[in-house]
Amino acid sequence: MNALRQALVDPQTAAILIRSGAYLAIAGDESILAGLPNGNWIGGTIPYFMGQEGGSTSREQVFITALLAYDGLTPAIAQYDTEHLPQVCVDAPDNGFSLIILPAFSQIHFDYAKNTPTYDEMYLKPIVGWISGIHLGDTGICVPKVIDGRTGALLENQAVVLHLPLPGNISVNVNIVNLFRQGSGDVIQFESGGFEAASCIINGHAMPLAQYLTEIGHDARLPLVADYNGADINVSFKSINGAEGKVEFYGPVFPHIEYRLARQFDGSYETAFAQASADLPEASFSCNCILNYLHSELEGKRTGHVVGPMTFGEVAYQLLNQTMVHMTLEMH
Amino acid sequence: MPISQSSDIAEYLGLTAGVLSPWRANQYSVDPVSTSIHVWVTSQAAPQPEQKRTWFGARTVRVVAASPAGEVDQCWRHLDCIEYTCFVHTCDPLDASDRELPWFGQADMPFSNRLARQVFLLLMEGVDMQVICDALKLSFADLWKFKYALDNGLLHFEYAPAAHRKPRSAFISAPPGTATTPTMDSVVPDMFDPVWEKLITGTLHIQIKTLSFQLLLTKLRQQVNLQQSADVKLMKLRELHRYVERHERVLGHELSQLNQCQ
Numbered sequence: 238m239n240a241l242r243q244a245l246v247d248p249q250t251a252a253i254l255i256r257s258g259a260y261l262a263i264a265g266d267e268s269i270l271a272g273l274p275n276g277n278w279i280g281g282t283i284p285y286f287m288g289q290e291g292g293s294t295s296r297e298q299v300f301i302t303a304l305l306a307y308d309g310l311t312p313a314i315a316q317y318d319t320e321h322l323p324q325v326c327v328d329a330p331d332n333g334f335s336l337i338i339l340p341a342f343s344q345i346h347f348d349y350a351k352n353t354p355t356y357d358e359m360y361l362k363p364i365v366g367w368i369s370g371i372h373l374g375d376t377g378i379c380v381p382k383v384i385d386g387r388t389g390a391l392l393e394n395q396a397v398v399l400h401l402p403l404p405g406n407i408s409v410n411v412n413i414v415n416l417f418r419q420g421s422g423d424v425i426q427f428e429s430g431g432f433e434a435a436s437c438i439i440n441g442h443a444m445p446l447a448q449y450l451t452e453i454g455h456d457a458r459l460p461l462v463a464d465y466n467g468a469d470i471n472v473s474f475k476s477i478n479g480a481e482g483k484v485e486f487y488g489p490v491f492p493h494i495e496y497r498l499a500r501q502f503d504g505s506y507e508t509a510f511a512q513a514s515a516d517l518p519e520a521s522f523s524c525n526c527i528l529n530y531l532h533s534e535l536e537g538k539r540t541g542h543v544v545g546p547m548t549f550g551e552v553a554y555q556l557l558n559q560t561m562v563h564m565t566l567e568m569h
Numbered sequence: 570m571p572i573s574q575s576s577d578i579a580e581y582l583g584l585t586a587g588v589l590s591p592w593r594a595n596q597y598s599v600d601p602v603s604t605s606i607h608v609w610v611t612s613q614a615a616p617q618p619e620q621k622r623t624w625f626g627a628r629t630v631r632v633v634a635a636s637p638a639g640e641v642d643q644c645w646r647h648l649d650c651i652e653y654t655c656f657v658h659t660c661d662p663l664d665a666s667d668r669e670l671p672w673f674g675q676a677d678m679p680f681s682n683r684l685a686r687q688v689f690l691l692l693m694e695g696v697d698m699q700v701i702c703d704a705l706k707l708s709f710a711d712l713w714k715f716k717y718a719l720d721n722g723l724l725h726f727e728y729a730p731a732a733h734r735k736p737r738s739a740f741i742s743a744p745p746g747t748a749t750t751p752t753m754d755s756v757v758p759d760m761f762d763p764v765w766e767k768l769i770t771g772t773l774h775i776q777i778k779t780l781s782f783q784l785l786l787t788k789l790r791q792q793v794n795l796q797q798s799a800d801v802k803l804m805k806l807r808e809l810h811r812y813v814e815r816h817e818r819v820l821g822h823e824l825s826q827l828n829q830c831q
Contacts, residue, residue, distance in 0.1 A: 323713040327699050355717050357698040357709075360785040361812055408819055411780050466790075467776065468783040493791050554784055569818060 242303045243522065243544050245288030248273060251299050255386065260312045262336050262399060262522075263386070264546035265299030266372070270384050271391060273299075278386030279314055279397040281338035281369030285530055285547035292535035292547070296372070300546045302522055304336070310402040316385055317396045319348050326358035330402035334409045334564065336522065337366035341381040341549035343394045350489045350556040351430060360554055363409040365564050366398075367524045368550030381549065406569050411553050414513050414543075414561040415469045416506065417499040419462045422453075425496045432475075433485045446484045450477050458532045459499040460559050461490065472496065473528055473558035487528070487550060488558045506533030511541035514561070522564040524548050529559055576615070582608045585650055586657060587683065588672050599653070606650050609658045610672060645674035645681040646711065654706055657681055678718060679711035688715060689726045693800065695807045719801075720792055728800040756824050757817055760810045764830050769793050769802070769809055775826040782823060785812055 248269050254261060255276035263270065263280035270280045286293045286300045306312050310333075317325055322345060329335045339346045346368060353359055369381040382391045403409070425446075426438040437446040450457070460471035475485040490496065502509075506529065524545040529535065535547075543561065553562040576595065583594025588610055596609035640660040647655045657672050668675055671683040680688060684705075691701050698716065702709050718724045758764050767773035771790050777783050789805045813820060 320710045324699075324709040327709065352717070354784070354788045355713070355720055357713065357716070360781040360788075361815055363781070410819070413780060465787040466783040467778070468780055493795065494787075554781055567819075 243301065245286050245290075245293065245295075245298050245300050245544070247298055251301055254301060254303065260304045260306050260314075260399060260401065261386070262302040262304065262338065262366075263299050263384075264367075264369075264548075266296040267379065267382060267391065269296070269299055271389065273386070273389075275389055276386050277312070277314065279336070279338055279399050280384040280386060281340070281367065281397075281546075281548075282382045282384075283367075283370045283527075283546050283548055284372045285370075285527055287525055287530075287535065287540055287544050287547055289544060291537050291539040292530060294372070294536060300544075302336070302545075304399065304401050306401070307404055310404065312402065313400045314385065314387055315398050315400065316390075316392065317345070317398060318394070319345050322348060322396060323352065323356050325396070325398060326356055326362050326364060328398075329358065329362040329364065329400050331362075332405055332407070333400065333402040334363040334365065334411075336399045336401070337364055337396055337552055338383045338398075339366070339368050339396045339550075339552075340383050340393055341368045341370045343381070345394050345396055346550070346556075347432060347489075349396065349552075350432070350550075353555040363411050363564070364552065364554055365411055365522055365562055366552040367546060367548035367562075368552070368556070370527060370549035403566065408567050408569060410565045410567055412517065412563045412565070413468065413551075413553050413557065414510065414517070414563060415462075415471060415557075415559070416502060416509050416513060417460055417462055417471055417559060418469060419464060419497040420500040422498050425461065425498070426494065427490045427492050427496075430489050430491045432487075432489050433483055434490060435482050435484075445482050447477050447479045447482050450474075450484065451479045455498060456501070458528070459501065461486075461496040462499045463494045463496045471499070471558045471560055473526075486558075488556050507535060507538045507540050510543075510561070511539070514541040514543045514563070517541075517543065517563055518565045523562060524551050525561040526551055526557075526559045529561070579608065582606060582650070583610065586610075586647055586655060586672050588657075589670075592670070592672070603654075604652055605654045605656060607644075607656045607658060608647075609660070611659060611661050613661070643673075643676075646679055646684060646707070647672060647681040648684055648687070649706070675718075675724065678724070679714055680707075685715065685724070686726060688712065689719065689724075690728065692716065692719070693728045693804055695811070719804075722796045722801075725798070726800065728803070755814070755817060756828060757810070757814050758827060758831055760807065762831060764827050765806050765809060766802070767830070768827070769805055773830055775823060775830075778822050779816070779820060781816070782812070782820065785809070 252274050255274050261278035263278055264283045266284045267282045284294055284296050369383050371379055371381050382393055383397045384391050385397050423439050434446050457474040460473040463470050472490050473487040475487050477484050523543050525547050527547045530547040551557045551560050551562045579594040579597045582597050586608055591612050592610050594608045595611050598607045642658055642660050644656050644658045647657045672681055674681045698712055702712055769789055789809055793802050793805050
């Protein structure tokens with residue numbers, strides 16, 4: 238059902254929508270977001286999009302997701318700091334969903350990534366969203382932010398959330414499209430979780446991870462993949478530093494999870510993606526990963542009918558990497 | 570918030586907090602704004618009353634021992650004292666056996682052992698965390714920290730359901746909502762059906778298409794696998810059953826497989 242609408246638009250159009258009282262999630266460059274009027278919206282900084290016309294890097298346009306509020310069911314916008322984030326799902330409506338945006342590389346990003354499985358009501362109530370970022374040319378100049386549209390406050394270490402209640406006859410389906418599959422290589426485990434690792438356990442034997450990846454000549458664009466009872470969940474490589482013996486990730490690895498390196502991907506990403514998403518219903522919330530955008534050179538290319546911001550991390554309950562998140566509403 | 574050293578009142582507060590000899594309360598503070606009481610407990614011997622000569626003759630003076638310099642003030646939320654929330658502090662160094670005393674708590678944990686035990690029982694009975702917070706006036710962050718420690722095997726408690734009580738279905742604690750209320754047509758196996766234990770321990774494998782179910786089951790299997798205690802397993806079974814009941818209308822594929830395995 239067409240309860241959500243998404244599009245890449247100019248700031249003037251976004252401003253009109255905001256002034257109409259619509260509930261919105263907005264992705265865009267910081268300078269544009271800061272100039273939008275106050276209203277019922279949350280946002281995050283990112284200049285990469287999969288728009289109606291294809292992949293686009295833009296500091297002039299914003300990507301809006303309009304969320305339909307139902308009669309008698311008022312959405313709520315909330316900010317969360319690291320102390321209160323564990324109750325984000327408790328605050329969510331009994332029937333509905335939550336859309337969360339977190340700033341990349343902040344403490345709250347790391348906390349969410351590491352601890353979501355332990356949050357009360359997690360997996361019971363749908364939560365989707367994304368991690369804000371920056372233009373890669375701005376590295377070292379500015380930092381990712383989120384914005385609370387009610388006040389225009391730009392936040393570097395808080396999450397903004399839009400809780401949207403739905404009528405009882407509508408349910409939420411959260412899906413992911415991940416083109417990466419576990420390869421048939423070694424089983425890799427970690428003794429402790431986190432965004433970086435020095436050592437790991439390869440087929441039961443401890444070994445420096447950077448050394449292992451260097452020795453096998455691993456293509457760092459291929460993530461680690463774990464099988465979560467049928468769901469392939471990626472952890473992407475940020476850097477492999479052989480000299481320091483350290484490997485950094487874009488998401489956390491977890492202990493007691495069996496990872497394998499992803500199988501080599503054949504063919505073009507946009508074609509494979511279009512095929513994988515062909516059967517997905519339209520008019521839903523979605524986002525995709527900046528790494529897919531960059532590694533697959535999606536500028537100017539379309540990935541089927543699915544649009545959305547290309548982000549520094551995706552949220553489908555927990556933090557994901559190199560994965561498209563797709564949410565649909567189903568009427569019963 | 571000024572700290573008072575009236576030894577009589579401190580002793581009474583220590584008594585209500587359940588503090589037993591050789592431990593004793595030697596300082597306290599009462600904050601009527603936040604309606605909280607803070608009681609400092611020590612095992613240092615009470616100073617002997619000294620006879621001192623004053624301008625008006627001899628009188629008894631009670632000397633209050635100072636807290637050990639440089640010691641860290643540890644604090645735990647304890648059971649309430651009527652309308653006031655109660656916190657127990659100590660500046661004494663604690664060994665492992667001291668930490669088992671009811672009025673103290675574990676390192677880096679927010680609750681005293683006595684309160685932790687109560688919270689644990691409520692969690693085991695399937696009471697929602699938000700309800701526990703409201704009922705016991707706990708901060709959600711503290712309760713989450715406590716549950717995180719439970720989930721990860723950092724805390725251990727014994728749990729024995731009362732013999733006279735019939736097993737309760739998990740749906741009793743499910744929040745209100747359209748998908749949570751069991752109906753006569755429900756096809757969700759009972760909470761105590763063995764199929765759940767088989768599923769959560771990994772001896773039963775079914776094809777799962779729903780992302781949230783895939784992620785939740787991965788987490789629960791991991792937690793049950795890491796901690797073999799019956800208490801943890803029961804808590805996780807309740808969490809699993811509650812999820813399936815709540816999402817029954819979208820889990821037709823998974824439920825048909827579970828019902829075939831009964």
